[in-house]
Amino acid sequence: MAAGFKTAEPLEYHRSFLKENCRPDGRELSEFRTTTLNIGSITTADGSALVKMGNTTIICGIKAELANPTVDAPGKGYIVPNVDLPPLCSSRFRPGPPGEQAQAASQFIADVIESSEVIETEDLCIDRGKLCWVLYCDIMCLDYDGNILDAAVVALLAALRNTQLPEVTVNKETSTPEVNFEKRHRLHIHKHPVGTSFCVFDDSVLIVDPTAEEESLSTAQLTVVTDEDDRLCSLHKPGGSSMSGEKLQECINRATARQREIQKLIEKVTHSVTTAQ
Amino acid sequence: MMEVSASSVSLREFGCEQTLLSRPDGSASFVQGDTSVMAGVYGPAEVKVSKEIYDRATLEVLIQPKVGLPGVRERSQEQCVRETCEAALLLSLHPRSSLTLILQVLHDDGSLLGCCLNAACMALMDAGLSMSCLFCGVSCAITADGRIITDPTAAQEKESRALMTFAIDSTERRVIMSSTKGSFSVHELQQCIAVSQKASEKIFHFYRDSVRRRYSKNL
Amino acid sequence: MPTDTKRVRGPEVSQSPVLFGCRPAAVLPSHGPRADGRQRDQADVRPVFVRCGLVSQANGSAYMEAGSTKLMCCVYGPRETERKDETDMKCGRLTTDMRLAPFSCPVRGSWIQGTQDKDLSLMLYESLQPAVCLQKYPRSQIEVSVMVLENSGSVLAHAVTCASLALADAGIEMYDLVLGCSLCQDAGSYVVDPTYAEETSCGSGGGLTVAFLPSLNQISGLQSDGEMSEETLTAGVRTCIEGCYKLYPVIQQALIQALRRAAPPPSES
Numbered sequence: 022m023a024a025g026f027k028t029a030e031p032l033e034y035h036r037s038f039l040k041e042n043c044r045p046d047g048r049e050l051s052e053f054r055t056t057t058l059n060i061g062s063i064t065t066a067d068g069s070a071l072v073k074m075g076n077t078t079i080i081c082g083i084k085a086e087l088a089n090p091t092v093d094a095p096g097k098g099y100i101v102p103n104v105d106l107p108p109l110c111s112s113r114f115r116p117g118p119p120g121e122q123a124q125a126a127s128q129f130i131a132d133v134i135e136s137s138e139v140i141e142t143e144d145l146c147i148d149r150g151k152l153c154w155v156l157y158c159d160i161m162c163l164d165y166d167g168n169i170l171d172a173a174v175v176a177l178l179a180a181l182r183n184t185q186l187p188e189v190t191v192n193k194e195t196s197t198p199e200v201n202f203e204k205r206h207r208l209h210i211h212k213h214p215v216g217t218s219f220c221v222f223d224d225s226v227l228i229v230d231p232t233a234e235e236e237s238l239s240t241a242q243l244t245v246v247t248d249e250d251d252r253l254c255s256l257h258k259p260g261g262s263s264m265s266g267e268k269l270q271e272c273i274n275r276a277t278a279r280q281r282e283i284q285k286l287i288e289k290v291t292h293s294v295t296t297a298q
Numbered sequence: 299m300m301e302v303s304a305s306s307v308s309l310r311e312f313g314c315e316q317t318l319l320s321r322p323d324g325s326a327s328f329v330q331g332d333t334s335v336m337a338g339v340y341g342p343a344e345v346k347v348s349k350e351i352y353d354r355a356t357l358e359v360l361i362q363p364k365v366g367l368p369g370v371r372e373r374s375q376e377q378c379v380r381e382t383c384e385a386a387l388l389l390s391l392h393p394r395s396s397l398t399l400i401l402q403v404l405h406d407d408g409s410l411l412g413c414c415l416n417a418a419c420m421a422l423m424d425a426g427l428s429m430s431c432l433f434c435g436v437s438c439a440i441t442a443d444g445r446i447i448t449d450p451t452a453a454q455e456k457e458s459r460a461l462m463t464f465a466i467d468s469t470e471r472r473v474i475m476s477s478t479k480g481s482f483s484v485h486e487l488q489q490c491i492a493v494s495q496k497a498s499e500k501i502f503h504f505y506r507d508s509v510r511r512r513y514s515k516n517l
Numbered sequence: 518m519p520t521d522t523k524r525v526r527g528p529e530v531s532q533s534p535v536l537f538g539c540r541p542a543a544v545l546p547s548h549g550p551r552a553d554g555r556q557r558d559q560a561d562v563r564p565v566f567v568r569c570g571l572v573s574q575a576n577g578s579a580y581m582e583a584g585s586t587k588l589m590c591c592v593y594g595p596r597e598t599e600r601k602d603e604t605d606m607k608c609g610r611l612t613t614d615m616r617l618a619p620f621s622c623p624v625r626g627s628w629i630q631g632t633q634d635k636d637l638s639l640m641l642y643e644s645l646q647p648a649v650c651l652q653k654y655p656r657s658q659i660e661v662s663v664m665v666l667e668n669s670g671s672v673l674a675h676a677v678t679c680a681s682l683a684l685a686d687a688g689i690e691m692y693d694l695v696l697g698c699s700l701c702q703d704a705g706s707y708v709v710d711p712t713y714a715e716e717t718s719c720g721s722g723g724g725l726t727v728a729f730l731p732s733l734n735q736i737s738g739l740q741s742d743g744e745m746s747e748e749t750l751t752a753g754v755r756t757c758i759e760g761c762y763k764l765y766p767v768i769q770q771a772l773i774q775a776l777r778r779a780a781p782p783p784s785e786s
Contacts, residue, residue, distance in 0.1 A: 063667050064585055066620040076573035080666065082620025088531035101527035103628065108614060109591045109662040111574045116614050116662075118523045118629075121373055127525050128374035136460075136480050155531045159619045159628075163589060163664070164572045187534055200534040233574070241385070243476070252481045260381020260465070263472035266491050273484055369522045 032238050039226050046075075046232065051275055053230045056283070058175070058290045060183045068184025068208075072176040074230065076166035078110075081176035083158050083184050087198060090146065090153045098145020098153035102130040104160045104173055111165035111233070129257060130160065130173055133246050137214035137254035140181060144209050148191050152198055156184070167233040170244050170257075174216040179287050183294070184208050212248045215283040216255075217276035219243050224262040229275060243269075245276035249284060307497045309449045314416075314508045316424040322400075324425025328417035330449060332407035335414050337421035341397035349396065354389035357397045361414065364403045375411055375477075379418055382465045382475040386419070388428045397427070408452040409437035411463045411477060416501065423509065432468040434501040435475075436494040437461065440482055446490055448497050462490050466498035524628060533624040551708060551715070553584070560759035562698065562710040565767055567679075569686040569775035577687025579771075581679040584712060586669040590679040592687040594659035609654030613642040615663040615676055622668045623713070637673055644677045644697065644728035644738030650690040659689060670712040674699040677728045677738065678764060685772055693730040694768060695737055698760035700725050700753055702745055707753065709760050725750070727757035731765050 027034045027045075038045050048054070054075030063069035066082035090097055104126040108116045119127070134140070145154040158180065160173045185205040189198050220231035220239035231239060241261025246254040253273065258264070310331030319325035322338035342355055349356045359380040361372045368376075383399065399421065401414050415435025422429065439450035439458035447454055455461055460480030467474050473491060482490075520526065548557070555561040563584040572578035575591035598610055615638040619626045641663065649659070661684065663676045677697030684691060701711040703719035716724065723743025729736055736758075741750065 063587070063620060065623055065667050065669075069620065078572075080618075082618060082666075084533075084620050084625040086531035086533050086625060087537070088528040091528070099527050101525055103524045105628065107616065107662065107664060108593075108660065109575075109589065109664050110572070112593045112596075118521075121377060124370045124373040124523055125377045128370045131370075131525050132479060136478070138481070155527050157527065157619065157625055161618060161664070164574060166573055189534070189537075198534075198537045199539050200537045201539050202534075248481065252483055253478070253487055254481045256462070256476045256478050256487065258473065258476040259378045260383075260385050260475045262385060263467045263470065263474045265470075265472050266488055269473065269491070270484070270488070273487075367520075367522045370525050373523075 031234065035222065035235065035238055039222055039228070044228065044235075050227065051229045053279065056175070056286065058179055058286055060179050060290050060294050067186065068180045068182075070176045070179035070183060072172045072179065074168060074172045075232065076164055077162075077168055077172050078164035079160060079162050079169060079172040079176045081158060081160045081173070081180040083156055083180050085184070085186050086155045086157065087147075087152060087189070088155045090150060094142075095150035096146050097142040099155040100134055100140060100142065100145075100158065101155060102134060102158040102160065102177065103127050104130060104162070104169075106162050106165065106169075110162040113165070125259070126170060126173065129170060129244070129255070130158075130177060133174060133214055133216070133255055134177075137212045137246065137248055139178065139210060139212050139214055140208060141211060147189050147198070152189070152191060154186060165233060167231045167236045168218045171216045171218050171230065174214060174246065175283055175287070178210075178213060178215070179290070181208055182210055182287060182291050212254075213280070213284045213287070214246050214248045214254045215276075215280040216244050216246045217272070217279040219245075219272050221262050221264070227268065227271065243272065245272050247273070247276045247280045249280065251277050307448050307493055307500065309497060309500055310451075312501070312504050314420055314504070316420055316508070316512055322425075324421050324423070324427070326417055326420035326424050327404070328413055328420055330409055330413045330416070331451060332405055333409055333413045334404040335410070335417040336402045336404055337417040338400045338402075339397065339421045339425040339427070340400075341425070342392040342395035343398075345394060345396035350394050353393050355387075355392040355395045355397050357384055357387065357389065357399065359383065359399045359418075360401065362400065362402045364406060375414065378411065378475050378477055379414055382415060382433055383418060383422065385474050386429045386431055386433050386467065387422065388430055391428055406452065408450045408455045409463070411435060412437040412449070415465050415475075420505070420508075432502065432505060433465050433474055434468070434498050434505070435463060435465050436497045436501070437463045438490040438493055440480070440486055440490070444486070446486075446493055448493055460486070462487070464491065464494045466494055468498075468502050471495045471498060521629070535623055548706065553712065555708075557706045557708055560709050560756050560763060562760045562763050565764065567682060567767060567771040569682060569771055570779070575683075575687070577683045577685070577689070579679045579682040579686055581675055581682070583671065583675050583710065584669050585667055586665075586672060586675055587667040588663060588665045588672065588675055588679055590661065590663045590676070590683040592659065592661050592680075592683045592689065594687070595654045595657040595689070598656060598658045607652065607655055609651040609656070610658040611642065611646055611649055611651060611661065612658060613638050613645065613661045613663070613680070615641050615665070617665045617668055617672070621665050637676070640673055640726075640738065640740050641676055641680060645680055645684070645695055647737040648681065648691050648693055648695045648730055649684065650692060653690050659684075668713055670714075670716045671699045671710050671726075673697065673726050673740070674710070674728075678768065682768055682771065686775055693733045694765075695728050696731055696761040696764050696768065697726060697728050698757040698764070699727070700757055700760075702743065702749060702753065707756070709756060725753045725757065727754055727761070729758055729761040731761060
């Protein structure tokens with residue numbers, strides 16, 4: 022009976038739960054799904070992390086390559102984040118070049134990296150004006166069940182924490198780079214931005230960490246990214262039902278609490294990985 | 299809510315012209331200082347079967363940059379404009395049909411997304427589509443010394459520490475869309491929202507004036 | 518070259534640091550035990566780890582690890598075909614899509630599907646197609662997509678196994694499971710289930726991948742490259758079949774386990 026109701030009237034089905042201040046999967050309105058993190062599982066990548074938030078699974082692999090810096094910014098390297106939503110992760114995505122959602126997500130991640138200054142691109146410079154690192158951060162969704170932006174930010178941050186770059190020296194005589202793979206050093210992570218996404222139901226009810234079904238039924242979505250100093254790195258609300266300043270404040274408060282939880286989780290997992298080695 | 303005096307909100311010279319293109323069902327060009335965007339709306343028209351939504355119209359937004367092909371940044375802006383328009387338009391009046399909004403950037407001198415939103419709203423109005431409210435776009439930049447500049451130029455944007463663009467609705471002055479760059483404190487955000495709400499009044503006033511001027515000419 | 522406007526772009530050219538290593542990569546010995554302690558000239562496959570039904574959105578899915586080769590497969594369908602003009606009234610359509618993640622190989626790959634991915638997709642299709650009872654699904658399509666997360670050799674063979682497991686998990690009717698095994702031939706000796714380093718180091722010798730239906734005792738797919746004499750080829754196929762049989766009980770167990778989880782047996786009380 023309940024299953025039939027869910028299929029026939031999905032919105033009514035969700036409303037009947039929200040009226041009682043809970044959600045179909047048993048969560049409260051401001052409760053996140055269980056988040057698990059696995060760091061460094063891909064050995065071919067220079068840094069990697071797998072994040073699971075409920076069913077949503079996102080993997081981020083970082084590959085570093087050498088390139089020439091631009092003339093405008095001779096002392097800077099590059100960070101190239103891309104989000105891919107392959108047909109593997111959900112039946113809603115088609116094979117082929119990335120769709121609008123994947124492109125918007127890529128741009129969002131690029132904006133978060135730039136705004137939060139998680140990594141100074143100056144740190145990626147090897148030889149000013151001649152050689153620098155390019156960090157290709159490839160973020161891939163393996164199971165799409167909503168809230169990919171939050172999971173992608175966590176995966177990216179954890180993968181950056183895990184990244185170890187080999188030492189590079191430039192040969193004076195031939196002016197070619199020489200890479201020493203035995204000697205590796207970690208990246209300097211300046212900030213820990215963490216995203217928290219919300220959905221608005223019927224222009225009024227605010228829920229956190231939406232599933233794919235909740236996302237499709239909601240009237241608005243927004244993502245707040247904060248760092249450890251409680252500064253906002255992004256308030257991304259692409260549209261949907263309008264919100265007052267007070268309501269936004271409520272979201273920001275929840276986001277700062279979430280930032281603490283996630284940073285603690287990343288510290289814990291990174292620590293357990295380094296001690297295990 | 300913080301008090302913001304209207305005099306502290308300075309916007310550049312506005313200009314708007316509606317129905318300047320003959321082919322689209324609605325068109326508008328919007329000028330803010332040197333930033334200028336042209337918008338055209340087609341629809342409601344027949345929709346492709348693959349994009350059909352059974353209970354409302356499908357809205358497509360395309361942003362064409364001044365030079366080159368649209369890239370990932372444009373796609374993200376398109377998403378922002380589309381979802382803002384969807385919130386304002388009464389799409390359920392035109393089920394199984396398509397609406398297309400094309401925004402051509404003529405010149406970018408800062409506050410581009412804000413200008414796109416304004417042009418979009420004027421074009422939708424010109425096309426005679428029913429909307430639950432109007433909306434306008436306001437950009438705010440926070441300078442290195444913490445001042446808030448509304449409607450910044452490209453040079454001001456470059457020097458700023460943070461840049462925010464909001465879409466404000468005309469009925470309750472609430473935030474429909476928000477897109478930010480750079481980091482800022484919660485207090486600064488609330489201040490910027492308050493300033494934008496103040497600025498939106500000026501823009502809505504301008505909307506009214508420009509539409510009035512146009513119809514007084516026609517009648 | 519047309520620029521990719523649908524992704525965040527980096528610099529025009531960048532090179533992998535692997536090209537600038539201080540010392541040349543160690544050459545693998547062509548005799549004696551292998552780097553990971555396995556034996557040459559024997560059907561010595563790597564231990565595998567398999568799980569079914571990990572992806573919530575898919576009708577069927579499987580994850581597989583063999584050594585450090587990691588791959589994932591999802592099956593969507595049967596559902597209505599999208600391409601109406603090609604709809605076959607009597608027979609279903611099987612589509613395969615196999616991709617290597619950009620970070621899966623030592624040198625970064627591109628997002629754009631290269632010829633290698635397309636070749637792999639095609640070979641995967643040809644290996645699976647004979648095993649699936651497509652006549653039971655008229656006017657519908659079954660989509661198989663494989664993502665290689667880490668390429669540590671023998672990806673095609675493992676992709677075949679993983680895909681057939683995912684198909685079984687999705688409840689698609691099949692004549693039999695399809696198991697894959699590959700070997701690399703190099704100067705008189707061969708290595709079964711080669712790693713990435715072994716695959717790249719045996720230059721002149723041939724590679725062989727066999728897709729095998731174990732209970733029917735039939736081969737559904739065979740792909741071989743490089744130079745090989747008739748005897749070595751037949752011997753190689755035989756060795757691969759032997760390797761497949763070693764995999765068989767593990768795959769069966771994984772399926773049983775997934776089924777148990779989906780429909781727990783009635784309790785005794």
